[in-house]
Amino acid sequence: MNKKQTRIIGHIDMDAFFAAVEEKDHVWMKGKPVAVGSDPLEGRGRGVVSTANYKAREYGIRSATPISVAWRLSQQAVKKGEPSVIFVQPNFERYRQESKQIMEIIRKHSPLIEQASIDEAYFDLSETGSFDKAVQVASEIQKEILEKQQLSASIGIGPNKLIAKIASDFQKPCGLTVVNEKEAEKFLEPMNLRKIPGIGPKTQQFLKEKGAEIIRDLKKYTAEELEKMLGKLGLVIYEKIRGIDFAPLVSEWKAKSIGEQETFHADSLDLHFLMERIEALCESVHLRLKRGEFTSFKTVVVTVRFSDFETKSRSCTLKEKANDAKTIKFEAIRLSLPFFMGTENPEHKKIRLLGVRIENLA
Ligand code: TTP
Numbered sequence: 169m170n171k172k173q174t175r176i177i178g179h180i181d182m183d184a185f186f187a188a189v190e191e192k193d194h195v196w197m198k199g200k201p202v203a204v205g206s207d208p209l210e211g212r213g214r215g216v217v218s219t220a221n222y223k224a225r226e227y228g229i230r231s232a233t234p235i236s237v238a239w240r241l242s243q244q245a246v247k248k249g250e251p252s253v254i255f256v257q258p259n260f261e262r263y264r265q266e267s268k269q270i271m272e273i274i275r276k277h278s279p280l281i282e283q284a285s286i287d288e289a290y291f292d293l294s295e296t297g298s299f300d301k302a303v304q305v306a307s308e309i310q311k312e313i314l315e316k317q318q319l320s321a322s323i324g325i326g327p328n329k330l331i332a333k334i335a336s337d338f339q340k341p342c343g344l345t346v347v348n349e350k351e352a353e354k355f356l357e358p359m360n361l362r363k364i365p366g367i368g369p370k371t372q373q374f375l376k377e378k379g380a381e382i383i384r385d386l387k388k389y390t391a392e393e394l395e396k397m398l399g400k401l402g403l404v405i406y407e408k409i410r411g412i413d414f415a416p417l418v419s420e421w422k423a424k425s426i427g428e429q430e431t432f433h434a435d436s437l438d439l440h441f442l443m444e445r446i447e448a449l450c451e452s453v454h455l456r457l458k459r460g461e462f463t464s465f466k467t468v469v470v471t472v473r474f475s476d477f478e479t480k481s482r483s484c485t486l487k488e489k490a491n492d493a494k495t496i497k498f499e500a501i502r503l504s505l506p507f508f509m510g511t512e513n514p515e516h517k518k519i520r521l522l523g524v525r526i527e528n529l530a
């Protein structure tokens with residue numbers, strides 16, 4: 169009954185989404201380069217390209233290309249005997265309709281889905297029980313979207329959201345990439361640092377100056393060194409470049425929650441220290457409750473991550489709503505003590521991270 173279920177997460181991202189919908193609605197565009205964006209006004213237009221289909225990308229046109237540049241690239245292509253780009257202004261209502269139908273298709277195949285943008289979503293495939301079965305489901309989703317919506321999608325499957333998302337982008341368009349938990353770390357190694365959420369252009373530049381161009385280069389640093397260089401982000405990056413990510417899927421219907429967590433500088437099993445950190449986390453959660461739109465909670469959740477990354481959560485739901493810091497602390501300590509000194513931690517493993525969350529907010 170207690171058998172640990174492998175976590176299997178899918179991420180879907182539609183191929184050249186806005187442009188693909190336009191091609192579907194206007195059959196005569198099929199096979200031609202299409203750019204969706206502001207009006208090019210024969211090269212005098214301001215604004216940018218929202219997206220371009222794959223044919224137009226061969227001209228060097230992509231999301232955020234200034235529309236005037238896109239126009240010029242099209243003119244240059246025409247001079248070389250290539251077809252000119254078809255410029256279309258976006259019809260967001262149409263894209264939203266398609267998006268809704270795509271999400272409905274995914275929902276039929278997965279019990280939990282988190283829509284992440286107009287054309288992408290995470291979905292939980294853990295219930296399939298294996299990566300092989302998950303691939304079958306993903307390929308059914310792709311097929312159904314292609315048949316019913318006449319749109320193509322790329323899917324990534326991984327042990328968590330981080331890997332699933334990077335995998336969906338790995339073989340676009342029409343890709344289906346599977347990376348299991350054993351392969352995840354190696355899969356990331358040759359990739360550009362920018363693949364890691366949180367590493368933007370500035371951090372990338374900073375790390376480049378330190379000699380790190382790809383993810384493998386960053387692995388020579390310890391967690392402490394990365395933290396010294398980048399603060400808290402450094403600790404997050406330390407985990408992500410090793411393919412570690414515990415972020416849950418958040419479906420629209422899930423009750424909101426307020427949570428705080430802390431990764432320690434050094435793993436610890438010092439009771440005094442852990443109790444102090446739990447209390448501090450409870451204080452910040454309570455402060456956020458007081459400042460926010462909710463006035464009460466009914467559920468308290470604690471998360472404990474051990475030094476070997478095993479992660480456990482325990483929760484309790486009160487009989488009545490509460491709103492005070494004392495209740496959060498009382499429950500959080502009661503739930504976490506067995507991990508610090510008792511039955512939940514028989515091997516006396518040190519603790520790497522603690523989290524406190526309140527749910528069932530009203
Ligand atoms: P993306 O999924 O980033 O791009 P895409 O679907 O067009 O192409 P890909 O095959 O690489 O996934 O974004 C989804 C849609 O969001 C895209 O079709 C248009 C819109 N969009 C913008 O309007 N501006 C932008 O800068 C980006 C990146 C996307």
Ligand code: MG
Binds near residue numbers: 181182183184185
């Ligand atoms: Mg897309």
